[in-house]
Amino acid sequence: MTSLRSRIFKLALLIVAVALPISAHVGSADVFFEGSAGPYHLFVTIRVPQVIPGVAEIEVRSESGDVRSIQIVPLRLTGQGSNLAPTPDLTVQSKDDPQFFTGNLWLMESGALQVRIMADGTKGKGEISVPVASFAQRVLPMEKPLEWTLLFLMIFLAVGIISIVGAGAREAKLDPGRVPGPPNSRHARIIMAATAVAVITALFLGRSWWGSVDLDYQRNVNHYKPPQAETSLENGNRLILRVSGLDTTWNGRIDLSKLILDHEHLMHLFLIGMPGMDRMWHLHPNPTPDGAFAENLPNMPAGRYQLYADIVDRRGFPWTLVAEVDLPQISDGVPLSGDDSSWSGAPLASAAGNQTVAALADGGRIVWNVPPGPLQSNVAMDFKFTVEDQSGKPAQDVQTYMGMAGHAEFVRSDFTVFAHVHPAGSVSMAALDLAQASLPGATSSPQDSNPEGMAMSMPMPNSSASIPPEVGFPYGFPQPGDYRIFVQVKRAGRVQTAVFDAHVQ
């Protein structure tokens, strides 16, 4: 019976393998980071360029007013290019807001990079590195006015060269003062016709070349789009995930057997109920011997789920696998354990405004200290939350959850944006470890010194010890719309999730 049911479920499992209309990681490429460069606490925003090589815009806000200057410099995150730095760029200090610094940096390559930030001030010098996933996001279309201008100039140049060749053929060999005769003109016309053929051929070849470059570039853009997760269900509740790139080049580069730990796990899997996000599971599949990942699912209702799976490759580049899956009802699932967690509740209410208080399963609640005024897209914010107990007082039993004070997932209503954010920001914690390990003075790799993959930059107390009930997440909404924010904390050994809905203008 179990075997029959398993086969039926396998057949029933529908994988919607159509690529989502989203850009990589997922729809949220800019980097938001909070950390300390020596004695200075900094809030860093890196607006990554749309094309690579391209210019990244860097914004740094110092928590205190004692920073005099900030220099920025790009390097590779690991391997060659991570130990030689170009001349640092000096950021510009705002005259109106002396704690705010801005600068531009060329990101010359795709892949896992880092931006090293060197602060200087009254307390001396401090340094920190912020990992950046550098990738081309789109191909810029040509605007009509420029298209017409270039077309006109091309026609002008084409006609011009034909005319010049004609004039040369007709008159250039004549002695000064001699008037060209009919034979000269006839000869010129023949030469002009041949030149016209040559020019048209050259233009055609040039256009083909352009098309070939465009295709190659589009392939590169596609290469960094969120890869599809191939899923299957075994034995009724065992979810198998395999990564599937768009082409063989991608498949050759990403190897699921060569990932690195990202805050204690190789994969963070999120299953979110569609379409209203009324259910959410945060699970941690384990690798299988054949290069896939597997997770014994808990009890779940049948339905369509959006799947996001965060992994980090060995170079420190974060990937988010995506898929839409139709799951049958799972009633003989495995109870949640360890760091796994779930939530269910009301669906996302469109245009409901910003919700500032959300209940926890144990009767406590989390309060979002939302700034006044409407939420704006593309604005860096520090999302601050306070955990309160059943009596409404700041909770005294908050513990670290996978090494951190909390985890937050920002998901847009159409699932085109997904960001897994931590108190250090939107960067991958594994990549952040690699970045800090590459700083001058660091002696060992993070995977050597910290096999659990815990963020070296944020040493946290023992997981059972209580930590302050306030948690903040640096992030910025990439586009307007309705968002659901899942805030996850651990209280008295139990992972709990609060959900906030936000409307972004």
Add this chain to the structure above:
Amino acid sequence: MAESLAHPLQSQAATHDSALARSIPWYIWACVIAVLSGVFGAVWDISWHESIGRDTFWTPAHMLIYLCGVLAGLSCGYLILSITFQKDSPLRDSGVTMWGVRGPLGAFICSWGAAAMITSAPFDNWWHNAYGLDVKILSPPHVLLALGMMGIRFGTVILILAEMNRAEGAYRARLEKLFLFAFLFLMATTVGMAQEFTNRVYMHGAQFYLVIMITAPIWIATVTRASKSPWAATIMTAMYTAMHLAFCWFLPLAPAQPKLGPVYQTVTHLVPPDFPLLLIVPAIVFDLLRRRTSTWNPWIQAPVLGAAFFAGFLAAQWPFATFLMSPAAHNAIFVANNYPYFVPATSLWVRNIFVHSEHSTTQFWMTMSIALAVAVLMTRIGFSFGDWMRRIRR
């Protein structure tokens, strides 16, 4: 009788004096300066890209490149307009007519080159925005820019040729020197555009020789027909080599550090171009052989000289490539350690390992055979082109 004898002699002397006294026209000098501006700008720009990185459009190297277009465009535009609207202009008879305006053929070509360069600017800017800042030399907008620069270089050569072919005596000799100097930049353009395929790692592959045969012998053959100098190919190529060596030796004297990253090589000074190709050797062979074959039919002469050029270059460059790969070449003279900041230490270039561009011996010899055939074909085309140049009078 005495009078009739005296007149031609007096006339000849007067012509001689006027030829000596005559100075090279301002517009030729303006175009030569424009060409030099473009050459210095391009070499400096490539070095800038390799040493510092193109952190902004407004680098001095870029300004020199675009000064080439502006100077040539403005001077030739003015020349054409002044001849067109000044009915008694002495240059009117030695001009050609196009679109109702009149001027020397070279001035029209230079103007076209300037227009192509200007067109390439917004195209290139869009290209960077659409596909990122290119780290390659060969891209459609760069080819348009190079065509524009080539137009100005070619137009300058035609301007000089028209003047030279109408001149005599010492004036012609001066123009001939200037012609050989200006001509070298035509060869420098085509060979330079192919530099992504002419790195020393490719020098033991047939593709490298094919690329050189496509880009060099046509100019060697052309200059020997367009110039009356018996050493035209040698002189032109010697000047090319000398100028290239000057870039190799003087550019590294300027300190520079990468401004862009990631950085894979420690760079403290401007990265020079590669040591010049030994084109001087086949050029000498070409000049020596063409004396002995000057009376031959060009269809027979071209295979002999084309093959000689190919063999001469192969005999010189192949062993020299081995030397360039050795530690003995990693010094300030042979500049074989001129690695740009973005070249990883694992690259074959840094590791001094030859790239085998052909996958089999058969493919190698087939490509070499094609290179030989191309050398012959390009030599023949060069002869025709040079003959045409020799007859240019406007």
